[in-house]
Amino acid sequence: MALAIAVGAAWMLSAGVPGIIAATYAAAPKAAAILESVASEYSGGPLGASPVPLGAAAVREGEGLAARGKTVLGKFPDYVELADELGARRFNIPTEIWNKMTPTEQWAANQKFLDQLIARGDEIILSNPVKSISEATGSYRRELRYLMDESFKLSGNGTRMTR
Amino acid sequence: MIQAGITPEDIADKVVRLSRTFRAGNEVSMYDLLADTGYLEHHDRIGEDVIRKRLALAPELISEWLIYSEDKRTRRGWYFRSSPSHGYEVGYFGGTDDQNISMVCTDRFDACAKFVKKELEEMRGQV
Numbered sequence: 001m002a003l004a005i006a007v008g009a010a011w012m013l014s015a016g017v018p019g020i021i022a023a024t025y026a027a028a029p030k031a032a033a034i035l036e037s038v039a040s041e042y043s044g045g046p047l048g049a050s051p052v053p054l055g056a057a058a059v060r061e062g063e064g065l066a067a068r069g070k071t072v073l074g075k076f077p078d079y080v081e082l083a084d085e086l087g088a089r090r091f092n093i094p095t096e097i098w099n100k101m102t103p104t105e106q107w108a109a110n111q112k113f114l115d116q117l118i119a120r121g122d123e124i125i126l127s128n129p130v131k132s133i134s135e136a137t138g139s140y141r142r143e144l145r146y147l148m149d150e151s152f153k154l155s156g157n158g159t160r161m162t163r
Numbered sequence: 164m165i166q167a168g169i170t171p172e173d174i175a176d177k178v179v180r181l182s183r184t185f186r187a188g189n190e191v192s193m194y195d196l197l198a199d200t201g202y203l204e205h206h207d208r209i210g211e212d213v214i215r216k217r218l219a220l221a222p223e224l225i226s227e228w229l230i231y232s233e234d235k236r237t238r239r240g241w242y243f244r245s246s247p248s249h250g251y252e253v254g255y256f257g258g259t260d261d262q263n264i265s266m267v268c269t270d271r272f273d274a275c276a277k278f279v280k281k282e283l284e285e286m287r288g289q290v
Contacts (some may be wrong), residue, residue: 039173075233075244076234076235076236076237076240076242076253077235077240077242077256078269080238080256080258081256084258091236092236092237092238093236093237093238093290094237094238095238095239095240095285096289098235098236098237099192099193099194099286099289100192100193100194100195100289101191101192102188102190102191103185103186103188103189104189104190105192106236110236111215113169122167137182137230137233138231138234139232139233139234139236140233140234158240
């Protein structure tokens with residue numbers, strides 16, 4: 001159970017828990033409080049404190065906090081599956097928390113994750129290639145649109161977003 | 164006992180519209196919307212068969228559930244997607260081969276009803 005929780009929290013470490021929670025507080029205090037309580041449980045204390053052992057996977061992701069890397073975007077579950085294969089970052093939240101977040105809260109957390117991958121300069125890989133943004137649907141389209149507004153464009157074969 | 168005047172079909176009618184309702188609003192979680200349907204109290208009377216019948220009356224909702232599924236940003240969970248070679252796939256992504264489940268359905272209503280029921284039951288277990 002503890003390992004499952006730690007692995008589930010790995011996204012928070014890779015995305016930067018304090019940043020996500022701060023962004024979420026602005027949009028949605030309730031979900032941010034949930035996130036913070038979970039994050040505190042996983043890190044063994046207040047945010048920013050030295051973490052207790054979290055499991056190898058979580059620690060490895062945490063160590064790469066500011067390093068440029070790969071991030072996979074796409075449709076569930078394809079993007080998680082591909083990210084696992086590539087050892088890449090991906091945005092995911094424990095299911096029991098996700099289901100209790102409003103759409104506004106979900107997007108606030110997602111947007112923060114996108115901001116951080118942009119800041120790191122990650123290579124952006126698409127699990128569901130598209131030739132144009134109009135082929136994408138739902139949140140995937142919103143993610144691509146957000147990146148385009150940040151001067152990214154689709155690669156020729158639709159498998160990457162590049163600047 | 165379902166409240167007088169409310170049938171399983173009434174609850175199923177609300178349940179099959181959850182994905183649309185969730186996407187249309189911005190300030191209510193899926194879990195809170197589900198709680199408002201009465202499903203949590205009467206889950207044992209809202210089976211895949213009832214859900215399927217209500218979906219068949221509003222086939223446009225199938226695409227809403229497909230988007231709801233692809234929009235998940237979770238580590239694990241049930242999914243529902245179209246499969247060019249088989250029709251539709253309902254599965255559970257758990258991250259490892261022994262946790263993953265995949266079922267293929269040629270009928271879109273069967274597939275969607277199965278997904279909706281699995282999804283609701285997973286949420287019910289998260290109380």
